[in-house]
Amino acid sequence: MKRLMNAVDTLLDESLDGLAAAHADILELGAERKFVRRKVLTPGKVALISGGGAGHEPLHAGFVGAGMLDAACPGQVFTSPTPDQMVAAIEAVDTGAGCLLIVKNYEGDVMNFEMAGELAVADGRTVETVVTNDDVAVPKSTWSTGRRGVAGTLVVEKIVGAAAEQLAPLEALRDLGREVNERTRSFGVALTPCTVPAAGKPTFTLAPDEMEVGVGIHGEPGRRRSKLASADAIADEMLGAILDDLAAPAGSQCLLLVNGFGGTPLMELYLMVNAARRILAGRGMTATRYLTGSLVTSLDMAGCSITVTALDERLTRLWDAPVKTAALSW
Amino acid sequence: MKRLMNAVDTLLDESLDGLAAAHADILELGAERKFVRRKVLTPGKVALISGGGAGHEPLHAGFVGAGMLDAACPGQVFTSPTPDQMVAAIEAVDTGAGCLLIVKNYEGDVMNFEMAGELAVADGRTVETVVTNDDVAVPKSTWSTGRRGVAGTLVVEKIVGAAAEQLAPLEALRDLGREVNERTRSFGVALTPCTVPAAGKPTFTLAPDEMEVGVGIHGEPGRRRSKLASADAIADEMLGAILDDLAAPAGSQCLLLVNGFGGTPLMELYLMVNAARRILAGRGMTATRYLTGSLVTSLDMAGCSITVTALDERLTRLWDAPVKTAALSW
Amino acid sequence: MTPEHLHKLIVAVADAVIAHADELTELDQAIGDGDHGVNMRRGFEAVRADAAATAEKPLPDALKAIGTQLVMKVGGASGPLYGTLFLALGKTIAPDASNIAAAFAAAVQAVEARGKSHPGQKTLLDVLAPVQAALADGGPHLPARLPIVAAAAADATVPMLATRGRASFLGERSIGHMDPGARSSALMIASLCRALEELDLG
Amino acid sequence: MTPEHLHKLIVAVADAVIAHADELTELDQAIGDGDHGVNMRRGFEAVRADAAATAEKPLPDALKAIGTQLVMKVGGASGPLYGTLFLALGKTIAPDASNIAAAFAAAVQAVEARGKSHPGQKTLLDVLAPVQAALADGGPHLPARLPIVAAAAADATVPMLATRGRASFLGERSIGHMDPGARSSALMIASLCRALEELDLG
Numbered sequence A, B: 001m002k003r004l005m006n007a008v009d010t011l012l013d014e015s016l017d018g019l020a021a022a023h024a025d026i027l028e029l030g031a032e033r034k035f036v037r038r039k040v041l042t043p044g045k046v047a048l049i050s051g052g053g054a055g056h057e058p059l060h061a062g063f064v065g066a067g068m069l070d071a072a073c074p075g076q077v078f079t080s081p082t083p084d085q086m087v088a089a090i091e092a093v094d095t096g097a098g099c100l101l102i103v104k105n106y107e108g109d110v111m112n113f114e115m116a117g118e119l120a121v122a123d124g125r126t127v128e129t130v131v132t133n134d135d136v137a138v139p140k141s142t143w144s145t146g147r148r149g150v151a152g153t154l155v156v157e158k159i160v161g162a163a164a165e166q167l168a169p170l171e172a173l174r175d176l177g178r179e180v181n182e183r184t185r186s187f188g189v190a191l192t193p194c195t196v197p198a199a200g201k202p203t204f205t206l207a208p209d210e211m212e213v214g215v216g217i218h219g220e221p222g223r224r225r226s227k228l229a230s231a232d233a234i235a236d237e238m239l240g241a242i243l244d245d246l247a248a249p250a251g252s253q254c255l256l257l258v259n260g261f262g263g264t265p266l267m268e269l270y271l272m273v274n275a276a277r278r279i280l281a282g283r284g285m286t287a288t289r290y291l292t293g294s295l296v297t298s299l300d301m302a303g304c305s306i307t308v309t310a311l312d313e314r315l316t317r318l319w320d321a322p323v324k325t326a327a328l329s330w
Numbered sequence C, D: 001m002t003p004e005h006l007h008k009l010i011v012a013v014a015d016a017v018i019a020h021a022d023e024l025t026e027l028d029q030a031i032g033d034g035d036h037g038v039n040m041r042r043g044f045e046a047v048r049a050d051a052a053a054t055a056e057k058p059l060p061d062a063l064k065a066i067g068t069q070l071v072m073k074v075g076g077a078s079g080p081l082y083g084t085l086f087l088a089l090g091k092t093i094a095p096d097a098s099n100i101a102a103a104f105a106a107a108v109q110a111v112e113a114r115g116k117s118h119p120g121q122k123t124l125l126d127v128l129a130p131v132q133a134a135l136a137d138g139g140p141h142l143p144a145r146l147p148i149v150a151a152a153a154a155d156a157t158v159p160m161l162a163t164r165g166r167a168s169f170l171g172e173r174s175i176g177h178m179d180p181g182a183r184s185s186a187l188m189i190a191s192l193c194r195a196l197e198e199l200d201l202g
């Protein structure tokens, strides 16, 4: 494992300090680095709070700022943050209009946010939760953990963030978040594994000609391992899984998010954009909005995920609404 | 070599098509994909044109748009574009106020832009050139090729782009570009090599515990190969070389650009930001502006470069001026 | 139970978890995200650091203090689950531990509620539940028998199909590996029972 | 020279470059950016594809056409340099090639001007210049002697310190490797001379 770091134990703290220094106009760290918060809060606005294990940068702290999150709680690499962090974040950014917790569907994240929510509610606050589960590589199910929340989470954060900025009430934002999640599907493919710094060796191994199809954002194995295929064939399988599950009517407009996992050059991501938009067109869908970049990453893993969100006019407007965060700005 | 691609020969074209589709509001491709140009030109504004080999994405096409470049000519991976591309770009975006060519100091780029400039001048156009050479890993010299132009090029493009938007005349922009280049120094370190797709194998090899100190953005070997050091030690060496050469007076304000080479997670880049700002402070300098990201890359190479630009009030204002490109937007 | 006794028990469990952290991480690399040992070590290092102060408290408060530390330090899925286990234990146990079987049953219930899970899903519950059953059945030599029950229960997770936790994302590919949380539960129970035997309080 | 002859010469040079592309790339990987063979192959594939049409032109126009193609297709440093070489050759050469020595001297001059370089800097000029000198000296059996001069000159770049081109970024570390451009120049000269001998026009 080759890393630009000083020590495994201080990696996260040092990185957070760098983030805070570089974006002091937008965000600041909470005490003991328990959370990253917006510099300036809007009284009367519902507070949007997310969080999760580190290693997915810029998710979530990079999405703190006007038009998106009010606070993000960073856990250790690939490990959910803890309820004390979330409670501290809630206390720091709740201006009285309530808090919406946006949580990726991993038992760790869900349970820790749940405990935090219980503590905040016991403290007299109003808290609602949206759990994202956009990863179609895992079958949906009510009797098991079900689908993982992956890159689609950023779409939920952006769209709900825009609506929150317009002072929509808590329940409406929760419902909007669930609607966006319902309209969103993702699928990932890894060409190389990632290495958790504390573990020091790759989470899995792939032969030089293999890829992991349906990989999760922690390098969790996916649907199957197979021979490395062409970009077109990979995009075909990814969008096949996404669109079959999304079942959007032909003629639908959508957002296409091609997301790099950390070790994949932008040149390849744009090539995947090109492949994806042709396949979408072939299925009678039009990508009317695009986002391309390494935004929901898995440390140094090579590969990418594709996310499709079925848009309507309202969601498109909210997507286009201004945003000013460390990682997204328009 | 593991790549999201269909064929080596079509990699660049497909990627350009994806870029153009994803950012159709900002840019469009020229005929035969000879260049990427702004969608909307400002008559009377000097046209800023850059270009270079592919593999450094988002440089340069990702910086085409309001506040930065008018056109960018993409060459094959790590290969200068050719004069016909530049001439076509000049013809497409010159609105009569002249063209400023921003060229990284590589003989290939310099000579190809030179030939293009000669052709354009013969055609009655006014053309000026700024050659960037910010890489202090290579000794400056008049009798040899001298220093390479690396990540500092983006700083020149941003600041000159802002001044061009204010309709500054060609000579003033050329002088400003040279001044920004004079005030800018960079230094890179690689933890892994990159693989040129057409070559199919890494440009160099590094043992699991080695790094290449002073590497170029094409994976050119640097000053020396050494044992992988801590982030603080690496930042020390990088900033030592930069600041010794820059020799900015104590108390100076500067822009700190920590740039990933393509295979390095954002988490590590922010950690380097943190290391760098402490070292800067120790030398009596203050980073008043920050930019962090994988912006001037070397395909899938892991590692980063640090760039420091000594700012004054005017340059700071120009840096802050609005920009709307695929890769930079504020 | 004296503070000295309680201290020994806390340290024994913490040391066992810390000593086996790499093994837990390796199990989690196979069917999870490779951090279970790292998470548990972080939590139990905190517990160990505070062990002297914790041991001074009455048993219910000591258990709650440990539960809070685990919630705050472990993170991941195992943090809230083990945290809930100790918090719930602390809530119901008598200061003299006389109702241990009932208290443990209530605590396992609380873990099920927190995890929205039940035995048979290839999780730590597949160790906690049979241990709870054996404890409820009572009988002689419990400190000698419970580790055997726990170890067998952990082994029994190997052929299971995971339907909770990260391993559930693997579907069929989760079969053939021991659940990391089951292993950490078995470890904690074994180290606790061994320490109890050494103290001869069993 | 008939169009058939010229066609044979063009094809011979293009084929030689294309056949040795991997070798050129490997040399460039050692002290450059690993694309010299890729660049040259791209250029000479274009030249080869148009060879029939090009060979129909008078020699000066044919050389200019080749130069333009190299400028437009090769890219990198070698594109403008080899492009300039052929463009300048085309500008000064007589249709019957009678002034070849003078034309070649002018072309090498043009390359030096384009590259702001001169022999001794570990570049293709370190082959072109001695070949030009041998050509100027004249004498018998030039097609047999020039390849030997060129090959020796390419070998002589191995111990040189590069002060132009990407290899110059390496400083001392550029020593001990043959310059890729020197090798491609030697290749082109050798294949041209061999083809001339076969045509028996030398």
Ligand SMILES: Nc1ncnc2c1ncn2[C@@H]1O[C@H](COP(=O)(O)OP(=O)(O)O)[C@@H](O)[C@H]1O
Pocket: A078, A079, A080, A106, A107, A108, A109, C028, C032, C033, C034, C035, C036, C037, C039, C040, C075, C076, C077, C078, C079, C081, C114, C115, C116, C117, C122, C123, C124, C125, C164, C165, C166, C179, C180, C181, C182
């Ligand atoms: N819903 C659940 N109910 C019971 N146990 C669970 C549940 N989810 C996960 N676990 C347990 O947690 C263990 C993983 O813990 P850990 O690796 O620390 O957290 P994470 O999975 O968040 O990385 C699993 O091996 C399993 O035993």
Ligand SMILES: Nc1ncnc2c1ncn2[C@@H]1O[C@H](COP(=O)(O)OP(=O)(O)O)[C@@H](O)[C@H]1O
Pocket: B078, B079, B080, B106, B107, B108, B109, D028, D032, D033, D034, D035, D036, D037, D039, D040, D075, D076, D077, D078, D079, D081, D114, D115, D116, D117, D122, D123, D124, D125, D164, D165, D166, D179, D180, D181, D182
């Ligand atoms: N200024 C120069 N003058 C003469 N030859 C040069 C100069 N710069 C580079 N070269 C030649 O070009 C060769 C490299 O060509 P190539 O690899 O195709 O381009 P690039 O260096 O841009 O990748 C070098 O080996 C050298 O012979």
Ligand SMILES: [Mg+2]
Pocket: A053, A078, A079, A080, A108, C033, C035, C076, C077
């Ligand atoms: Mg985890």
Ligand SMILES: [Mg+2]
Pocket: B053, B078, B079, B080, B108, D033, D035, D076, D077
């Ligand atoms: Mg090149």
Ligand SMILES: [Mg+2]
Pocket: C028, C032, C033, C034, C035, C036, C076
């Ligand atoms: Mg885990």
Ligand SMILES: [Mg+2]
Pocket: D028, D032, D033, D034, D035, D036, D076, D166
């Ligand atoms: Mg080269």
